[in-house]
Amino acid sequence: xxxxxxxxxxxxxxxxxxxxxxxxxxxxxxxxxxxxxxxxxxxxxxxxxxxxxxxxxxxxxxxxxxxxxxxxxxxxxxxxxxxxxxxxxxxxxxxxxxxxxxxxxxxxxxxxxxxxxxxxxxxxxxxxxxxxxxxxxxxxxxxxxxxxxxxxxxxxxxxxxxxxxxxxxxxxxxxxxxxxxxxxxxxxxxxxxxxxxxxxxxxxxxxxxxxxxxxxxxxxx
Amino acid sequence: xxxxxxxxxxxxxxxxxxxxxxxxxxxxxxxxxxxxxxxxxxxxxxxxxxxxxxxxxxxxxxxxxxxxxxxxxxxxxxxxxxxxxxxxxxxxxxxxxxxxxxxxxxxxxxxxxxxxxxxxxxxxxxxxxxxxxxxxxxxxxxxxxxxxxxxxxxxxxxxxxxxxxxxxxxxxxxxxxxxxxxxxxxxxxxxxxxxxxxxxxxxxxxxxxxxxxxxxxxxxxxxxxxxxxxxxxxxxxxxxxxxxxxxxxx
Numbered sequence: 001x002x003x004x005x006x007x008x009x010x011x012x013x014x015x016x017x018x019x020x021x022x023x024x025x026x027x028x029x030x031x032x033x034x035x036x037x038x039x040x041x042x043x044x045x046x047x048x049x050x051x052x053x054x055x056x057x058x059x060x061x062x063x064x065x066x067x068x069x070x071x072x073x074x075x076x077x078x079x080x081x082x083x084x085x086x087x088x089x090x091x092x093x094x095x096x097x098x099x100x101x102x103x104x105x106x107x108x109x110x111x112x113x114x115x116x117x118x119x120x121x122x123x124x125x126x127x128x129x130x131x132x133x134x135x136x137x138x139x140x141x142x143x144x145x146x147x148x149x150x151x152x153x154x155x156x157x158x159x160x161x162x163x164x165x166x167x168x169x170x171x172x173x174x175x176x177x178x179x180x181x182x183x184x185x186x187x188x189x190x191x192x193x194x195x196x197x198x199x200x201x202x203x204x205x206x207x208x209x210x211x212x213x214x215x216x217x218x219x220x221x
Numbered sequence: 222x223x224x225x226x227x228x229x230x231x232x233x234x235x236x237x238x239x240x241x242x243x244x245x246x247x248x249x250x251x252x253x254x255x256x257x258x259x260x261x262x263x264x265x266x267x268x269x270x271x272x273x274x275x276x277x278x279x280x281x282x283x284x285x286x287x288x289x290x291x292x293x294x295x296x297x298x299x300x301x302x303x304x305x306x307x308x309x310x311x312x313x314x315x316x317x318x319x320x321x322x323x324x325x326x327x328x329x330x331x332x333x334x335x336x337x338x339x340x341x342x343x344x345x346x347x348x349x350x351x352x353x354x355x356x357x358x359x360x361x362x363x364x365x366x367x368x369x370x371x372x373x374x375x376x377x378x379x380x381x382x383x384x385x386x387x388x389x390x391x392x393x394x395x396x397x398x399x400x401x402x403x404x405x406x407x408x409x410x411x412x413x414x415x416x417x418x419x420x421x422x423x424x425x426x427x428x429x430x431x432x433x434x435x436x437x438x439x440x441x442x443x444x445x446x447x448x449x450x451x452x453x454x455x456x457x458x459x460x461x462x463x464x465x466x467x468x469x470x471x
Contacts, residue, residue, distance in 0.1 A: 172389045
């Protein structure tokens with residue numbers, strides 16, 4: 001357990017020393033969302049209708065952008081080998097890296113989302129659901145993304161490959177996340193969708209830990 | 222299964238199976254097409270357009286079952302490090318992707334006259350599209366490494382993650398669809414299938430299966446021959462280097 005805490009602490013310290021990286025992800029999130037009114041027109045009703053989808057899809061892409069940092073830096077400078085040698089199960093290592101990635105890249109997106117909900121005119125009733133759905137959904141994105149990031153270690157054009165591997169697997173999270181916000185926006189109960197999202201998270205933790213560990217072991221061989 | 226870890230054993234079996242598969246496939250194609258185009262009745266609503274089904278539905282079956290085969294090969298490769306499983310997975314993925322593409326294209330051609338549109342974001346269409354992306358990701362990942370073995374193992378992990386995710390995608394897409402588009406296109410089943418339509422369907426499936434086996438074996442033999450060629454070239458290179466250094470020393 002102390003190894004997990006140490007690993008998360010290390011990643012957070014590294015991120016805090018280069019705060020620009022985390023800020024870039026948030027900046028991408030905001031700018032990409034700001035493009036939509038230019039693309040589809042500024043009518044408030046239209047923007048309110050597509051707000052949940054736009055915020056979710058953009059959060060997905062922002063998360064994708066930060067994935068290549070998850071293992072690639074450690075792989076390049078060799079610290080990944082040392083981390084794998086440590087007396088900590090590789091599955092736990094994967095989960096620790098995911099937790100750190102979520103704190104660095106996922107949590108800022110969740111915190112920024114009300115601002116974007118405001119500019120896109122999302123009904124106020126849906127805001128708590130949007131926050132809750134993103135808080136449940138972005139860890140899933142980090143977990144699935146970790147498997148993809150571990151698989152492309154050492155690949156040619158890994159950065160281009162990663163979206164092709166990860167985005168199809170993101171679809172269930174996107175569907176459930178948007179469904180929750182849409183339900184809340186139209187006055188229905190969002191609880192079933194949030195429960196399903198939670199189930200997906202609970203399911204993703206063991207599966208991605210095992211798959212990510214298998215991928216990391218192969219990369220380090 | 223372990224017996225076929227020896228490529229020689231596999232090649233001998235493959236040489237026996239391949240002509241039979243080709244024969245069965247060819248006969249099934251001929252008979253199946255005759256049934257499909259002439260003997261089976263036209264649908265009372267869809268007319269002759271229903272005959273697209275005989276190309277479309279078996280392609281969808283193949284797309285799914287080849288992905289299952291891919292996952293089994295991936296498990297064999299990861300758990301038992303079976304040397305032929307990697308070769309099989311690498312050979313299978315493009316065939317599966319081709320059947321998925323065939324399914325999507327014929328579905329689109331069928332959708333145009335029936336639904337009046339080439340594409341609908343219907344649950345079933347969308348999940349097949351995702352399956353197509355999973356195939357593409359698998360092919361791209363398997364070819365993304367300089368070390369072919371590393372690519373094969375990474376692709377195997379992806380195939381297994383994909384097979385876990387496939388039902389989740391399927392269900393989530395179903396719910397997504399029912400939320401937004403209640404039953405506007407769920408006419409895919411059409412009328413309950415009749416024996417006169419089921420027979421050509423099964424025949425066409427047998428034809429596809431024969432084609433799949435023939436192409437799979439050909440691709441696996443090619444891959445094995447390529448590996449052997451590489452090994453021989455490496456040996457030859459080493460031999461010339463050794464003689465060269467011997468001449469220098471002498």
